[in-house]
Amino acid sequence: MSTRIYSVDLIDLTLLKSLPSKLLVMATGRTSSSGWSSIELSPFIYVQPPADGILDCDMVGTPPAPGQTVLPVLVPVSADILLDNVENYWGPDQPLTGVRIHAAANAKTALVGKAPKGMPEMRLVASTSGGEIASPSFDADIKPLFRVRDAAVMKAISSFDLHVYEDVAKAADRILARLEDGTMPCDGEWPETDIALFKRWIDAGKPA
Ligand code: HEM
Numbered sequence: 043m044s045t046r047i048y049s050v051d052l053i054d055l056t057l058l059k060s061l062p063s064k065l066l067v068m069a070t071g072r073t074s075s076s077g078w079s080s081i082e083l084s085p086f087i088y089v090q091p092p093a094d095g096i097l098d099c100d101m102v103g104t105p106p107a108p109g110q111t112v113l114p115v116l117v118p119v120s121a122d123i124l125l126d127n128v129e130n131y132w133g134p135d136q137p138l139t140g141v142r143i144h145a146a147a148n149a150k151t152a153l154v155g156k157a158p159k160g161m162p163e164m165r166l167v168a169s170t171s172g173g174e175i176a177s178p179s180f181d182a183d184i185k186p187l188f189r190v191r192d193a194a195v196m197k198a199i200s201s202f203d204l205h206v207y208e209d210v211a212k213a214a215d216r217i218l219a220r221l222e223d224g225t226m227p228c229d230g231e232w233p234e235t236d237i238a239l240f241k242r243w244i245d246a247g248k249p250a
Contacts, residue, residue, distance in 0.1 A: 044102035047081065047119060048074040050145040053152035056186045063128040065154060067141050068190040069101055072116040074146075077106030083123040083143065091132035095139030096151065099123070120191040128154065178243040180207045180250050187236050192227050211248045218244065 050071040058064045069083060081103040092098070101121060106112045125131065131138035140153035178184060188204035196202060202209035202217075210217065220226035221237050232240075243249070 044080075044082075044084065044100075045105050046144060046146040047078065047101050047103050048072050048116060048145060049147045050101050050143045050150045051118075052190070053141065053143055053150055054190055055141065055152050055154060057128065057154065062126065062130065065125045065128045065138060065141075066122060066186075067099075067125060067143075067152075068120065068122040069143050069150075070118060070120040070190050070194060071101050071143075071145055073103060073105075073119055074116065075106065075112040075114050076117050077110055077112040078103040078117065078119065080104045081119045081121045083121045085123070085125075091136060095132060095137060096142050096153075097125070097131070097138055097140070098142045098144060101143050101145050118194055120189070120194065122189065177246055177249065178239055180210065180243070180248070183239060184210065184243050187232070187240065189227075195228075207250050214244050214248060 048071070050069055052070045054068040056066040056068070058066060067083060071081075073081075081101070083099045084102050086098040086100070103119065125138060125141075128138045130136065138154055140151055142149055142151040185205055185207075188210075190205075193204040196204055202213045204210055204217075217226070218237075218240060221232050221240060224231040
């Protein structure tokens with residue numbers, strides 16, 4: 043059974059300029075205790091497209107079983123979802139304009155395109171299918187390779203934040219060594235092409 047998690051803290055949107063465009067939505071939030079599993083973003087089902095073009099999603103998970111021993115602490119969790127066909131998401135010429143994520147205690151909105159003050163910025167990323175990125179930059183090409191959970195975990199246990207340019211530039215050799223020996227991320231190796239891109243970024247002098 044899926045239940046809304048306690049809160050949503052951060053939404054990260056990355057527009058992948060494939061054809062048609064895809065939007066990668068990454069969200070971090072907190073559960074009200076330990077013991078939750080299967081955290082995911084679950085889009086609302088619409089009978090009619092919403093007038094504002096914003097897709098509502100619940101951030102849900104499976105709560106601990108009754109009687110299971112849990113710690114009554116807020117536990118950081120993350121989830122992502124890839125949305126297809128951004129320009130015509132709701133129908134011909136009816137683009138997806140944003141994502142609103144609901145948790146039990148709050149909801150947060152991130153808009154595709156221009157982000158108004160106080161809302162998360164969206165990044166444009168060069169096509170992931172076909173063609174090398176000539177001059178990779180941290181903001182456009184490298185940062186999106188690190189998931190919200192990578193940044194969160196490594197920030198918690200090490201000296202760097204994978205979403206902060208200075209940190210990644212400083213630890214680049216350590217990071218590359220782990221990517222190449224396949225020990226990081228802890229839950230599965232990167233594809234060769236992503237490791238090659240990271241290497242090219244280092245070789246190009248680590249442009250911001
Ligand atoms: C692309 C994503 C990631 C990169 C580049 C990365 C990089 C690294 C690096 C360079 C170290 C060595 C410590 C240091 O030099 O300060 C390390 C250690 C560690 N990382 Fe990550 N990490 C990533 C994602 C993750 C994830 C998703 C987890 C687990 C949920 C994780 C868990 C750990 C743990 C437990 C250690 C310490 C133990 C060890 O050295 O093997 N990392 N990581």
